Amino acid sequence: MRSQFSRRDFLKISGGTAGLFATAGLFRGPIKGVEPKMVDTRPRWVKETTTICPFDASGCGFICYTDSAGNLTNMEGDPDNPVNRGSACSKGASLIQLHNNKHRLEKVLYRAAGANDWEEKSWDWAIGEIAKKVKTSRNNGFVAKNAAGKTVNRTEAIASLGGATLDNEECYLLSKMLRALGIVYLDSQARLSTASGMEALAASFGQNAMNNSWTDVSNANVILDMGGNPAENYPACFSHLGEAMGKGAELISVDCRLTRTAAKAGTFVAARSGSEIAFTGGLIKYVIADIEAHPANYNLTYITEYTTAGMVVNSNFKGPADLGGMFTGYNSASHSYDQSNWSFAKASNGEPVIDKTLTNPNCVFQLLKKQYARYTPEMVAATCGCSQADFAKVCASFAATGKADKAGAIIYAMSSTQHTSGAQTVRAYAILQMLLGNIGVSGGGLFALGGESNVQGAADNGVSWNKLPGYLSAPTEDDTNFAAFAAKSSEQNAASLLKAWYGSNASSSNGFGFSFLPKTDLNTNYSYVNAIKQMAAGKIKGAFAWGANPVVESSAAGQAIQALAKLDWLVVTDMFESETAAFWKKEGISSQTEVFLLPAACSYEKEGSVTNADRWVQWRNKAVNAVGEAKSELEIISSLLSRLQSLYQGESALNAEAITKLSWTYSTNPSAADVAKEMNGYQVSSMQQIDSPEDLKSDGTVACGNNLYIGSFTDSGNKMARREQTGAFHAGWAWSWPMNVRILNNRASVDLSGQPFNAAKPVVSWNGMGWTGDAVDGKVGPVNQSGELPFKGTSGNTAQLFAAMVDGPMPEHYEPWESPVDNALSGTQNNPTAMVFEGDTKGSAGEYPVICTTIRTVEHSLGGQLTRNMPFLVELAPAAYVEISEQLASEKGIKAGDIVKLTSARGSVSVAAAVTKRLKPFSIGGKTVHQVAIPYHWGFMGIAQGDSANTLAPNTADSNSSTPEFKAFLVKVEKEADGTVPTITGRYTVLED
Numbered sequence: 001m002r003s004q005f006s007r008r009d010f011l012k013i014s015g016g017t018a019g020l021f022a023t024a025g026l027f028r029g030p031i032k033g034v035e036p037k038m039v040d041t042r043p044r045w046v047k048e049t050t051t052i053c054p055f056d057a058s059g060c061g062f063i064c065y066t067d068s069a070g071n072l073t074n075m076e077g078d079p080d081n082p083v084n085r086g087s088a089c090s091k092g093a094s095l096i097q098l099h100n101n102k103h104r105l106e107k108v109l110y111r112a113a114g115a116n117d118w119e120e121k122s123w124d125w126a127i128g129e130i131a132k133k134v135k136t137s138r139n140n141g142f143v144a145k146n147a148a149g150k151t152v153n154r155t156e157a158i159a160s161l162g163g164a165t166l167d168n169e170e171c172y173l174l175s176k177m178l179r180a181l182g183i184v185y186l187d188s189q190a191r192l193s194t195a196s197g198m199e200a201l202a203a204s205f206g207q208n209a210m211n212n213s214w215t216d217v218s219n220a221n222v223i224l225d226m227g228g229n230p231a232e233n234y235p236a237c238f239s240h241l242g243e244a245m246g247k248g249a250e251l252i253s254v255d256c257r258l259t260r261t262a263a264k265a266g267t268f269v270a271a272r273s274g275s276e277i278a279f280t281g282g283l284i285k286y287v288i289a290d291i292e293a294h295p296a297n298y299n300l301t302y303i304t305e306y307t308t309a310g311m312v313v314n315s316n317f318k319g320p321a322d323l324g325g326m327f328t329g330y331n332s333a334s335h336s337y338d339q340s341n342w343s344f345a346k347a348s349n350g351e352p353v354i355d356k357t358l359t360n361p362n363c364v365f366q367l368l369k370k371q372y373a374r375y376t377p378e379m380v381a382a383t384c385g386c387s388q389a390d391f392a393k394v395c396a397s398f399a400a401t402g403k404a405d406k407a408g409a410i411i412y413a414m415s416s417t418q419h420t421s422g423a424q425t426v427r428a429y430a431i432l433q434m435l436l437g438n439i440g441v442s443g444g445g446l447f448a449l450g451g452e453s454n455v456q457g458a459a460d461n462g463v464s465w466n467k468l469p470g471y472l473s474a475p476t477e478d479d480t481n482f483a484a485f486a487a488k489s490s491e492q493n494a495a496s497l498l499k500a501w502y503g504s505n506a507s508s509s510n511g512f513g514f515s516f517l518p519k520t521d522l523n524t525n526y527s528y529v530n531a532i533k534q535m536a537a538g539k540i541k542g543a544f545a546w547g548a549n550p551v552v553e554s555s556a557a558g559q560a561i562q563a564l565a566k567l568d569w570l571v572v573t574d575m576f577e578s579e580t581a582a583f584w585k586k587e588g589i590s591s592q593t594e595v596f597l598l599p600a601a602c603s604y605e606k607e608g609s610v611t612n613a614d615r616w617v618q619w620r621n622k623a624v625n626a627v628g629e630a631k632s633e634l635e636i637i638s639s640l641l642s643r644l645q646s647l648y649q650g651e652s653a654l655n656a657e658a659i660t661k662l663s664w665t666y667s668t669n670p671s672a673a674d675v676a677k678e679m680n681g682y683q684v685s686s687m688q689q690i691d692s693p694e695d696l697k698s699d700g701t702v703a704c705g706n707n708l709y710i711g712s713f714t715d716s717g718n719k720m721a722r723r724e725q726t727g728a729f730h731a732g733w734a735w736s737w738p739m740n741v742r743i744l745n746n747r748a749s750v751d752l753s754g755q756p757f758n759a760a761k762p763v764v765s766w767n768g769m770g771w772t773g774d775a776v777d778g779k780v781g782p783v784n785q786s787g788e789l790p791f792k793g794t795s796g797n798t799a800q801l802f803a804a805m806v807d808g809p810m811p812e813h814y815e816p817w818e819s820p821v822d823n824a825l826s827g828t829q830n831n832p833t834a835m836v837f838e839g840d841t842k843g844s845a846g847e848y849p850v851i852c853t854t855i856r857t858v859e860h861s862l863g864g865q866l867t868r869n870m871p872f873l874v875e876l877a878p879a880a881y882v883e884i885s886e887q888l889a890s891e892k893g894i895k896a897g898d899i900v901k902l903t904s905a906r907g908s909v910s911v912a913a914a915v916t917k918r919l920k921p922f923s924i925g926g927k928t929v930h931q932v933a934i935p936y937h938w939g940f941m942g943i944a945q946g947d948s949a950n951t952l953a954p955n956t957a958d959s960n961s962s963t964p965e966f967k968a969f970l971v972k973v974e975k976e977a978d979g980t981v982p983t984i985t986g987r988y989t990v991l992e993d
Contacts, residue, residue, distance in 0.1 A: 045073050049623035050081075050723070052610050054098070054165065054603035055091045055861045057450035058214065059612025060084035060236045062095055064604050064623030072099050072624050077236075080723060082215050082730045083612070084236035090859050092236070094872040098602040099624060103576055103869045103943065105599035106628020111584065113592040123629065123639075126596055131643040133569045133594075134158065137542040138181055142654045146521055150477040153655040154518035157541045159185035159531040162548025163463035164452035167608030167620065169675035170633040171454065172705055173666075174546065175462035175469055176501055177641045180662045182518040182655060185540060186465050187528040188458040189862070192553060193414050193451045195961035196422030198459060201446065203423075203803040204430035206793025208471050209456060209737075211445035211744045212409070213614040215730055218243040219443030219761055220409040222401050224394070225253045226276060226429065227415030228449045231260035232858045244443075252394055254279060254386075255415070256853060256931055257883065258918040267393055271384035272922045272931055273853040274816040274968035276416055278825065279391070280428035281813060282380035285372040286395040287402065287435050288365070298402040299437035299757060304356045305783070306748050306790060307434050307799040308344075309365040312353040316341040317362070320812045321370050325826025327808045335833055336959075339804050352796070364802040368431070371810050374825055383813065383824050385922030385929065402436040404757040407443030414451065415853070418967040420834040423960035424811040427803065431811070434799045440748030440790060442729075442761040450613045451862050453603070457611035460708055460737070461679075465526035469497060469679070469706040475519045482511030492696035496704035500678055503663030507700055516658035525835070527962035529555065529955050533837055535563035542569045546633060547600065549863030551579035552939040555957075555964035556840070556906045557950040565591035573600045573633055578865035579939040579948075586940060598636055601626035608634065608672040609712075609720045611737070615744075617712055618734040619721035635669045642668055673718060679705040680713040689714045692739065694779065708737040728773045729763075740775045747776060747783075747790035748799070754782030806959040807833040816968035817956040818905075820845040821924045833959040840955050843905035848970035850888070851931040852902065854949050860937035868942035880911040880938040880946025885919040888930045888973065897979035902934065902952060903972045909934075909947035910976050932973060936966075 045065035053060040061081025065074040075096040079086030088095075098104075108126045109118040141157020160178050163171050171188075178186050190198070198208040205211065214237040217223065223241055230238045238261070245251055245264075253262035254269045254276075262268040271279055291298045303309050318328045329338035345353045345362070358365040377388045384391075401408030410433060416425045429446055430439075438444035450456060462469040472489040479485040486494035494514075498506045502513035520526055532554060534540045543564070554560040564570060564583045570593055572581040581597045583589065603610075605626040611617045626632070641664055648656045666674060681690040681704025691714050696702055704710060712720050712735045719740070724732030729742035736742055743749075746763045750756050754766025764773040766782045780788040789797035802809045814831040815823045823829045859877035860867040867873045882900055894900060896915040901908055911934065922929045938946030953966045 049604070049621045050078055051604040051620045051623060052453070052618045053092050053095065054453045056234060057453055057455050057613040058083055058234050058237050059610070059616050059618055060088070060092055061618070062088070062092060066624055070624060072096060080725070082733055085239065087236050087239060089235035090873060090876055091861060091867060094870050097870040097872055098575065098866065099605065099627065101869065104627045104630070105575060105577065105597065106630060107599060108629065109597040111595040113594050118597070123631070126598065127639050127643050130571055130596055131640060131647055133542055134181065134644060135647050137568065139654055141541065142182065144654070146477055148477065150480070150519070152477055152519040152521070153182055153515070153658070154184045154520070155182040156184065156539060158183050158543065159535065159540045160544040160546065161187060161528060161531060161550055162544070162546035163188035164190055164455040164458040165547030166454060166458065166633050167606070167610055167672065168454065168457040168461055168617065169608045169672045169679070170637065171458045171461040171463050172469060172679050173634060173637045173675060176662070177637055179468070179517055180658050181644070182658065184465055184518050184520050184526045185531040185534065186463065186526070187531065188455070188463040189452050189548060189553065190455045190459045190464065191528040191962060192964065194417060194448060194455055194459070196417035196958050196963045197412070197426045197448050199805070199960045200423045200426035200430060202471070202793070203805060204427060204434070204800050205439060205745055206791050207744055208459060209615050209744070210448045210613055211439055212447065213616065213729060213742050214240055214447070216442055216743065217241055217409050217447060218247070219407060220244050220249050221406045221443060222250045222252065222398050222408040223411065224398050224408065225251065225255070225261050225265070225411045226280070227255045228411040228413040228447070229255065229259040229261045230411055230449060231264060233413055233449050233856050235858060250397055252397060254394070256919070257933055267390070267397070269386050269390045269394060270920060270922070271386045272924065272929065273415065273851060274419060274819065275384040275813070276425045277421060277428050277811045278375065278380055278383040278813040279386070280425070280432055281372045281375035281811065282377060282391060283395055283398065284368065284428070284432050284435065285375045287399050287432065288369045288372065290399055291402070291435065299404045301751060302437035302748065302757070303435060304358065305752065308801045309363070310354045310356045310358055311364050311802070312345040312355060312360050312362050313364060313367060313802065314341050314343050314345055315362055319367065319371050319810065320826055321374060325812060325814070325823070325828030326832060330832060336806070337808070337833065342804050342809050368801060368810065371812070379824060382925050385924050399436070401438060404437065405760065407441050407758070407761070408433070408436060408438050409443060409445055409447055411447040411449065413449035415967050418963055418965060420817050420831045420956055420958055420965045421807065421811070421814055422958040422963050423805060424807060427805065428811040431801055434801055437757070439799060440743060440745035440763070441758065442743065442749070442763050445743070448613050454610040456613055456615065457609070457617070460611055461706060465520065470708045472497060475514070475517050477519050477521050479519060482514040485514055491698040493707045495698045495700055496681060496696050496702050496707065499684065499700050500681070500703040500705040501663060502661055503703070505661040505663070512700060513661070516655065516661070525962060529837065529957060529962060529964055532560050532563045535566055538566050541567060543567055543571070545570070545572045545580050547574055549578045549580045549865050549939070551583050552863040552865070552936070552948045552950065555950055555953040555955045555966060557948045558907045561586055561589060565589055565593060567593045569594045569596070571596045571598065573598045573636060574865060575600055575602055575630070576865050576869045577941055578863070579941050582941050599628060599630035600636070601630045601632045605630070606632040606634070606672070609676060615736045616734050617709070617720045617737060619718060634672060634675070638664070638666050638670050639668045673713070676713045676718065676720070678703070679709045681705065681710050711735070711739050712737070731775065738777050741777050742774050744777075745790050745799070746774050750782065752782060752784040807831055817954060817965055818843050818848070818970040819968070820849055820851065820929055820970065821927060824925060831959070835957040835959050835962060837955045841905040843970045845970060848904060848972045849930070850971050850973050851929060852904070852952060852969055852971040853931065853933050854936040854953060854966045855933045857935045857937065860935065862937065864937035864939060865942065867937065868939070868944040871943065874944040878944050880935065880949070881914045882911050882932050882934040883914045883916050883919055884932050884973070885921060885930065886915055886917060887921050888932070889913065889915040892973055892975055894975045897981040898975055899977040899979050901974045901976040902932070903974070904952040904969060906954065907951040909949060909951055911947055912979055932971070
């Protein structure tokens with residue numbers, strides 16, 4: 001029988017030291033003749049504080065132990081947290097070194113124009129100087145009317161990058177402040193990583209987030225990992241895959257490398273980077289043919305009732321099979337599509353034409369069949385470099401999850417999203433899952449491995465140039481009044497948000513202060529990459545980097561250094577001196593940029609919430625005071641905005657009232673709880689917190705900062721801080737948007753009368769009076785009573801098999817912008833709508849013959865400015881390296897440890913060679929194609945330094961999301977110098993610096 005007495009319970013009772021022996025009378029005093037002495041010398045603690053990991057977006061829980069003096073003595077995994085269940089990866093196990101670290105920034109640092117070193121400054125001086133510079137740059141770059149004469153009230157002279165490392169409340173205030181200042185060049189790290197996936201998920205299912213929770217993947221029968229590599233990128237979440245495999249689930253890994261995940265998989269298929277759509281298109285072809293041949297093996301009710309499979313498309317529509325890889329309506333001059341012929345056909349009564357027999361040649365099901373007829377096993381093998389036998393095995397295994405009593409999950413990460421067709425790659429996964437009935441069910445869904453801990457929350461809260469909090473579309477030049485703006489979301493959402501932002505200065509008579517918001521031009525991109533381009537061009541004069549490290553994280557990273565050197569001023573908030581803050585120290589850089597480096601508190605030195613990849617909003621508690629004079633970004637943002645309001649007081653020109661009339665009732669050190677309450681929403685007259693989206697009003701009587709977070713902080717308390725092990729799908733733990741729903745679109749798991757398709761794994765069930773199981777989004781009954789289909793947020797509330805993305809309504813394989821092979825599926829080599837920035841050079845396969853992909857390692861985190869300053873992690877992964885196959889190494893005369901030079905059309909890096917069996921050459925169309933893989937966490941600062949791999953990657957980006965193509969580009973590989981592999985002694989050596 002398993003004991004119900006946990007290790008943590010034992011330590012609580014025992015006190016953690018000498019009490020170990022006293023518990024249950026096991027120690028009754030000195031043994032005769034033996035001198036008593038303490039045998040456990042571990043530090044004592046008097047307080048335990050729970051927090052959430054600040055690294056990847058798993059949402060792992062940790063416990064901080066502090067002594068009577070408030071010193072942090074230990075950290076370990078939180079055994080109660082359902083995500084990691086007490087476990088910790090190497091980064092989590094080293095978390096204590098974020099606080100106990102002599103390299104932490106403790107003072108405000110200032111670099112004067114042209115200076116060679118930092119000066120220490122006071123916070124008051126820094127905030128005052130930054131405020132003055134913001135005002136000068138804002139005013140000088142202010143655009144009241146654009147070239148078309150439309151009122152836009154924006155500044156084009158300031159940019160803001162980052163935010164995904166901040167808490168939700170900080171992100172929300174940041175978005176609120178930046179919009180009031182008129183800043184339109186604003187973006188978080190989500191743009192560089194998950195934005196493509198978010199666009200695809202929203203277009204397919206109606207929400208900008210993954211469907212299921214990580215704890216639910218344990219209910220899958222088959223798990224298809226499309227290069228996500230959760231064993232290394234999400235180690236704690238991988239334990240739930242292990243649980244599924246323990247129940248008999250099959251794990252399939254499709255990757256360019258034999259990763260740690262692949263090593264655990266029952267089936268591993270090697271496929272080159274950039275061929276994901278070809279591989280998934282072949283799977284879709286297999287499933288469609290099998291549905292027609294064996295319909296009893298698939299959930300046809302789901303397909304015909306809950307998806308657009310039977311909807312008939314305009315007869316003028318033509319696709320890649322007809323047009324050589326293009327869709328109807330392409331304009332070669334603008335590199336864009338006229339989508340007018342992509343619409344659904346309508347009957348004479350205006351209703352859409354639907355053929356539930358799925359036989360109409362223009363219905364979506366038949367168009368998909370035609371689209372993927374070319375994606376034969378032979379073509380997949382020739383394009384991806386895999387064997388037909390391996391591909392056939394994957395097809396048979398994953399298609400088996402189409403049965404109503406089975407479920408299949410797909411896992412993906414940046415290996416899928418960071419492509420010029422990144423959004424369409426995730427769309428392909430979505431189409432496959434819709435045909436198999438795997439969305440909204442337990443053990444199904446799409447699982448996205450976000451990089452930063454709050455990359456989801458930053459997007460949720462509007463740290464994005466084109467989205468406001470709650471994914472309301474940011475206003476454009478065509479939104480001439482509140483009504484036009486509100487029509488893109490809802491009048492209730494729009495009015496409630498503006499009421500939260502402008503309080504008594506927002507009323508129906510002034511369009512709720514809509515004129516205060518900046519507007520963008522329709523044909524201008526204000527994303528991360530273009531912001532850096534505008535810095536380099538001298539248009540942007542000042543910039544913020546909120547926990548971001550663009551000098552390491554950006555594509556064509558060398559260009560970021562040159563861009564920062566053109567600024568008048570730069571403000572960086574971080575815990576350590578990052579490459580971005582110290583760009584001017586890089587050899588060969590001459591710059592007059594003034595730099596303000598503001599020391600930021602770490603995750604457990606402050607309180608607030610973070611949203612993990614599966615929408616769980618968890619509360620971080622403050623365990624210790626911040627080191628030195630470090631402050632939370634919440635306090636920094638509030639102090640800066642308060643100073644700016646003072647500077648603009650009494651002014652009216654240049655839309656100054658957008659700043660002075662902004663409702664900013666917080667102190668200079670606001671309570672995260674108070675901000676969270678504003679995000680949740682409240683009745684203006686009574687200040688009573690609202691409980692559901694139905695409480696929103698369009699008349700200004702309700703203020704709500706983020707409609708998605710309604711219900712998170714009600715009058716009953718902070719639900720994000722809950723730690724109850726109760727409810728379906730951990731419903732009592734923390735809170736999940738929307739309305740604590742744990743599996744999105746969960747009414748798709750039941751038939752039209754509300755009964756589960758899979759009675760053994762029900763998600764929700766209708767009992768005649770209401771729903772049982774998971775929470776349901778919206779107060780609706782089953783479809784046969786309410787008529788409401790389960791995919792809320794999409795057209796017709798149906799899952800969209802055919803969706804008008806920028807680059808087409810169905811995914812089509814194109815080669816990466818740089819590729820050593822021709823597109824075997826059509827005569828269109830590259831995505832015809834891909835964003836190619838002026839001045840970017842395309843490398844040729846003749847000069848750069850090897851495919852390169854960037855990767856993550858478990859020991860480091862993204863831009864690396866945190867982990868490369870943590871001695872434990874530096875011991876584990878001290879140097880930059882590149883993985884090279886034995887075959888390529890032999891061709892180039894390279895041995896393990898040698899220094900290798902990788903060169904692309906953007907620049908070059910020199911790193912150590914890791915010659916490995918994890919990579920093997922691919923045979924593509926009879927041609928041997930080599931691929932290398934390089935981690936991108938290194939830079940020229942920190943206690944571990946190395947060349948930045950993203951120097952090599954192009955800016956060329958996905959047209960739906962503006963996410964650059966980090967995952968497949970071309971390089972030349974050369975041996976630069978002999979090297980050696982460090983001797984492994986098995987002995988631990990303390991790293992002193």
